[in-house]
Amino acid sequence: MIWFWVLIAGVVTFLTRYSMITFINPKTLSKTSKEVLKYVPSAVFPAIIFPAIFLDQEGYFLNSNSPQIWGFLIAVIFGYVFNNIILTIVSGLVSFWIFTFLF
Amino acid sequence: MKKLQILKKGFLDVIPLTIPVIPFGIIYGVIAIEIGLSPLVAFCMSFIIFAGSSQIAFSQLLSAGASPLVMISSVAVINSRHFLYGAVLSRYLNKLNCYWKILLGYLMTDQAFSVSLSYFKKNYKKKNAHFHMLGSGFTLWFLWQLSTLAGIILGNIVPEQLGLTFAIPLTFLSLIISELRKKDHLIVIAVSGLASLALYDFPFKIYIIVSAFLALGVSYILITKFKNF
Numbered sequence: 001m002i003w004f005w006v007l008i009a010g011v012v013t014f015l016t017r018y019s020m021i022t023f024i025n026p027k028t029l030s031k032t033s034k035e036v037l038k039y040v041p042s043a044v045f046p047a048i049i050f051p052a053i054f055l056d057q058e059g060y061f062l063n064s065n066s067p068q069i070w071g072f073l074i075a076v077i078f079g080y081v082f083n084n085i086i087l088t089i090v091s092g093l094v095s096f097w098i099f100t101f102l103f
Numbered sequence: 104m105k106k107l108q109i110l111k112k113g114f115l116d117v118i119p120l121t122i123p124v125i126p127f128g129i130i131y132g133v134i135a136i137e138i139g140l141s142p143l144v145a146f147c148m149s150f151i152i153f154a155g156s157s158q159i160a161f162s163q164l165l166s167a168g169a170s171p172l173v174m175i176s177s178v179a180v181i182n183s184r185h186f187l188y189g190a191v192l193s194r195y196l197n198k199l200n201c202y203w204k205i206l207l208g209y210l211m212t213d214q215a216f217s218v219s220l221s222y223f224k225k226n227y228k229k230k231n232a233h234f235h236m237l238g239s240g241f242t243l244w245f246l247w248q249l250s251t252l253a254g255i256i257l258g259n260i261v262p263e264q265l266g267l268t269f270a271i272p273l274t275f276l277s278l279i280i281s282e283l284r285k286k287d288h289l290i291v292i293a294v295s296g297l298a299s300l301a302l303y304d305f306p307f308k309i310y311i312i313v314s315a316f317l318a319l320g321v322s323y324i325l326i327t328k329f330k331n332f
Contacts, residue, residue: 002144002165003144005165005171005174005175006144006147006148006151006152006161007151008171008175009148009151009152009157009161009174009175009178010148010151010152010153012175012178012179012182013152013153013154013157013178013182013185014208014209016179016182016183016185016186016189017182017185017188017189017208017209017211018189018204018205018208018209019186019189020185020186020187020188020189020190020192020193021189021192021193021196021197021204021207021208022193022197022201022204022208029186029187029190032323032326032327034187034190035326036319036322036323036326037183037184037186037187038184038187039287039288039291039318039319039322040180040181040183040184040315040319041184041278041279041282042279042282042288042291042292042295042318042322043180043291043294043295043314043315043316043318043319043322044177044180044181044295044311044315044318045156045275045276045278045279045295046279046292046293046295046296046299046314046318047295047296047298047299047310047311047314047315047318048160048163048271048272048275048299048311049272049275049276049296050295050296050297050299050300051299051300051303051310052269052271052272053272054300055300055303059303059304068269071269071273072272072273072276075273075276075277076276076283079276079277079280079283080280080283080284083280083281083284084280085123085127085277085278085280086123086126086277088273088276088277088280089126089130089270089273089274089276089277092269092273092276093267093269093270093273096266096269097265097266100266
């Protein structure tokens, strides 16, 4: 069953890439929809980030001194200051390990 | 220019942009193994789906027991940015035959789009300009397969105690890190994040898709009602 859904996900992904090249006249995508599409990462990714940082497995809020909240904050600061993808991930992971060791 | 030269130019142009792709692929491979996917499924996803953030989101939702409908619609929303790329590229690609469109559609990524678009803008009169996107797209595809494979192998070695699933939210954070400097994006980010916390207990992990649409609704309002924001 998992293969079936992987395949469907692949087809859906392909269609998002292929459809605009072929089926639709580019002018039918209005200026407003183009503007909205630019917000897609900012609209989707926080919905994955926030629960993974602030909630535990059962959906309860984590204690404010949990290592992942602090690791996340460090990653935000490093990412904001240096504006670098890899540095964001690495700083978050390393500080997460340090805080896990300390607490 | 000959076809091969244009192909090579696409390959060379995209190389600088592949630097973050390699660790990203490794992270995906490690995460997929850590959350319990089989190495074969994890690897095949890299060429069936061939989209990093979708692959990570799909794997995570799968292991969290989300309903298939939520998994597929989340993948669709994450990838909807491709509509924008396709619409921009279509004026350069619409004269190609069906096979070329399928091939270049499959190879369309953020990186290939950005380097090949700037080539097309300067060289739209050249007959074989599309070979540039074949070069940039294939280079990225190949490196993605290679780096995810490395991650899958690594995922079988690194101990679970390292807590590498924490790399999932960090990876997604890194993808929007440059948006944190923009006020309008900050509002959209806050709406999506807070909505996801509020709706987390809803069945089938539907919070992802509902929060995303709420946040897109807010971005629509920001665009139409507050143009000078």
